[in-house]
Amino acid sequence: MSEYQYYEFAAIDRPLTRSEMAELRAISTRAVISPHRFTNHYEWGDLKADPADWMRDYFDAFVYSTNWGSCHLSLRLPATAFHKAQLRPFITRTTLAVKSSNAHWILDWTLDDSENEDRFAEDDGSGWMRRLMPLRDELLRGDLRPLYLGWLAAGAALDDDAKEPDVPPGLAALSPAQQALVEFLEIDPDLLQAASAGTAASMPGGDDGAKRMTAWLDTWQTPDMKDVLTKLALGQGRDAERQVTSHYAAWLKARQPVVVDVPRRRMAVLRELAQSAAAVRQAREAKAQARREAKRRSQHDATLRRLMAAPHESWKTIDALAARGTATGYDQAMRLLVELAEAYALVFNREAFNHELQRFLVPHAKRGALLRRLADAGLWSV
Structure with missing residues (x-):
């Protein structure tokens, strides 16, 4: 396996200026740089900059992957998206970190020293940004499942007495981007199954999106709508979208049912549930394998009889x-x-x-x- 480091940054809320692109070019002459992207695949050397600084100054998303089994995802969100108290329960020493600046939160998911050598031998890192970037919009809409997955990824490093954060609804029906995060962080599927057991089945409001949207629009005041339309007319589409998204997320959060006295499980309990889930999965897989083998044997016997x-x-x-x-x-x-x-x-x-x-x-x-x-x-x- 040849050595590599893959860096990809994305500017989402605003494009890079010519001056900013020139600053990045001065640091990396081989990178592919556009108003919305910076990518570089190093087979020797390294990025001569701190990605954390770039996330504060330029970008809204960052993916890093190496051949030695480490990968990293960073997302920058407006400071208005969360209160610190919402984020604190999900932070771990190993897999999910939260940093702040004057105007943003920067969320970092990390996997270190993976033992899946085949994955990093076959994967050069270039496909992860496309799969993981939708997590940012989900977080802006108030979906906390990516944060819970970051906490759960630290399962092996957590003490038995560590208590889980409040489990967000819909953990048993992850979005494609959230499923990609599970793969990215190599979360134990049995532990995920254990964590999702007995949780709310779906995000607030179910699948009736059109009715939710109509009900939400009925709450908007005329000045708010005029402000959004003015931004659109002035070419400030991303600012308008962020304003609408923030307003809708706040409305959804206010409509979430209040769950009282839901016990937060200890990691020891989750591990016991994971062992039970593993036993169920293994039995199911054994039955499926037996069915496949019986089908293969039947087809093989039919071939022999034709001979x-x-x-x-x-x-x-x-x-x-x-x-x-x-x-x-x-x-x-x-x-x-x-x-x-x-x-x-x-x-x-x-x-x-x-x-x-x-x-x-x-x-x-x-x-x-x-x-x-x-x-x-x-x-x-x-």
Whole structure:
């Protein structure tokens, strides 16, 4: 596996200016830079800057991946999106960090020292930004599931007495971006199953989006609507979208049902539930494997029975292949002989096959390479 580090930054709320792009170009001459992107794939060297500084100054999203099994996701959101008290319960020492600036929150999800070597050998990091970026919009809409997943990813490092944050609704039906975060952080699927057990089935309001939207619009005051339309007319579309998103998220939060006296589980309880979930999953997978094996065996037996409908044709083919006197011919003949031996055992018996094999070998008795292959396959004793 060759060494690499992959950096990708995205500017979402506003594009980079020419001056800012020039500043980035002065730091990296090989990077691909546009008003909305910075990407670079290092096979030697490193980025000569601190990504945290760039997230404060330029970008709204950052993905980092390396061949040695570490990856990182950062998202920058307006400071108005959350109160600090909302974020604090999800913070861990290892997987989810929260930083703040004057105008933003910066959320960092981290996976260090993955043991999945195949993943990082095959994945150069370039596909994660597209899959993970929708998390930012989900968080702006008040969806806390990405934060809970960040806490859950630290499961192995948490003490048994550590208590989980309040479990957000919909944990059992993750969005595609949230499922990508599960893969990105390599969250134990059994632990996720345990965490989602008994939680609210869906986000507030269910799937009736049109009715929710109509009810929300009825609450808007005329000055608020005029302000949004003015921003759109002045070309400030992203500011208008952020204002609408923030207003809608606040309305949704206000409509969330108040759940009283829901116990927060200790990590020890979640681990016990995960073990039970693993047992259920393994039993389910074993049944599925048994069904697949039975289907494969049935199909294989059907193939063998078709061979026995005209076994003389198979013997003619095998004889012609052996007569070539080549290694390729012998190998092809052996594959057919092994299959034919199974067919005879299924339909007749092995003695019938051995009798036909002796007849076949009469003209080929001096083909040592063929006989050795037969012996290796257990079809003939030299």
